Amino acid sequence: MPRVLFFNQTGLYGGAERSLYDLVTNYPGHCRVVLMQAGPLYDDLITAGVDTPVLGGGFQRATRRKWITLTIRLYSPIVVAIGLVRLSRGYDLIYANSMKAAVIAVLTKPFHRRKMVWHLRSLLIPEHFSPLARLVARWCGNWGADLVIANSDATARAYQSNGGKCLPVRAYNGFSIEKFRPEKRAELRAQLVVEHGLDPTHPIIGMIGRIGPWKGQALALLGLSMGTDWQLLVVGEALFESENFRQDFHESATRYTQTCNVFCLGHRDDIAEIMGGVDVVIHASTLPEPFGRVIVEAMLAGTPVIATNGGGVPEIVQNGVTGRLITPNSATALATAIEAALRETEQSRSMAVAARRYAEQHFALELTLPPVWQALRTMAAQSDGTENAPAVAAGAHESSIKG
Structure with missing residues (x-):
């Protein structure tokens, strides 16, 4: 070599x-x-x-x-x-x-x-x-x-x-697929509920990844306001952004936290466990993504995924088969997809199983x-x-x- x-x-x-x-x-x-x-x-x-x-x-x-x-x-x-x-x-x-x-x-x-x-x-x-x-x-x-x-x-x-x-x-x-344990999703969800004081009867939505102007966290907060009992976990930090952006984001998240169920967890090392514990993972980038690591991690965790249709994302997710693809920069499309994922539980479960299998076969x-x-x-x-x-x-x- x-x-x-x-x-x-x-x-x-x-x-x-x-x-x-x-x-x-x-x-x-x-x-x-x-x-x-x-x-x-x-x-x-x-x-x-x-x-x-x-x-x-x-x-x-x-x-x-x-x-x-x-x-x-x-x-x-x-x-x-x-x-x-x-x-x-x-x-x-x-x-x-x-x-x-x-x-x-x-x-x-x-x-x-x-x-x-x-x-x-x-x-x-x-x-x-x-x-x-x-x-x-x-x-x-x-x-x-x-x-x-x-x-x-x-x-x-x-x-x-x-x-x-x-x-x-x-x-x-x-990806190291052995880190993800889809068979323990119920146990991981219970751990999240206890750790963050969540309501176990309400859906838990996960948005995980670097926080940035085009990464879609602001869009997710807007989409969340269209739901009734959703709980949003935002995991990640604004590592490469300006101090003004970081301050604006945290102020916005604080306002939503007071009116909606938003929990900003910051940087976490237990990403595989969080991925497995939420009910749906959303990827809401407002601009095309080159790849989309978070999407593959959600698939490996056995969690239903909703992702923006653009860039390299369609190479990972087949719409309606391994996940749901949505129109970029649309809070309404995001909210509609979340509602469908939570309502059509059997379809979401079958897509998550297919997604896990596809990720194992292509991204190990x-x-x-x-x-x-x-x-x-x-x-x-x-x-x-x-x-x-x-x-x-x-x-x-x-x-x-x-x-």
Whole structure:
């Protein structure tokens, strides 16, 4: 196996970082992780025995003196770039796990002279990125990356529509299915009721994931107001958002808590247990999602799922078979789907069983990781003559992860 230097900009957990942890801790060869910022991911990697240096202190430091903040933001990328070149010695590949990481890896490629893999986990569409950001992404893919891996077909299509010349290898996120125990749903529900003082006779709705302007928490609060006795558990934090957004969200959630049954639980490590304890999991992103980890986790937990129809979500959920898909940015559609899921219990139960089976067959780690390893071996084995041209593992879509 090639020696791989994984590179990510943050030590905070988002979906990309959870996937990175699974990649690194299961990698069958020698690897190392470079982060630009410490955090829970750093702590978990160290606990797992993974060498994880932190360079530059990240880009998120701020002080009351603007000139100090500006100096830090200008100085940190330089420190990271120098450190990345130094640490790349002895490695075959640099594996950029984010767009920021990819930019730095490409800019420093004349110095580190390593083949670069870019794991693209974002939809390069106007709703998510500015024209300049999409231009930079196109440059990274066409002139710097030797291999592009996309986390869904939707992500791959958006990459090519943005001017990407190569055909990305599609690699769905993988999951440890043994963490989820659908046979214990009644027991897990009872635990949630006791822990949070819920009414056991009223439905429990779960919304789990990073809180953000387009992640749909505000829409969920509005949809909740259309129900009569629903209890909403909001799990997650606004990790990468501004302080103003965090304050506005918590004020809004507090107002709903006083009039409706809303419980904001913040960050939790027992996601599998919460997923299994709620009656329905909702995914209400107002913009297209590249993938949708929360949806797969709900399916593995055996919990009925309602998700926004867009981006990579239809690759996970088949409407009316493994879950319910709704029109984006519609509180009415969300409320209607929740009512149907709670009213049509037999149909919801059968869809949840089918969803669990589908997730096991397509998203288990033991199925999703080997094709990634093969793509890395292929890339490392390529002759030096192909190093400066974007490349794809042989038979990209045929060898891309099927599940």
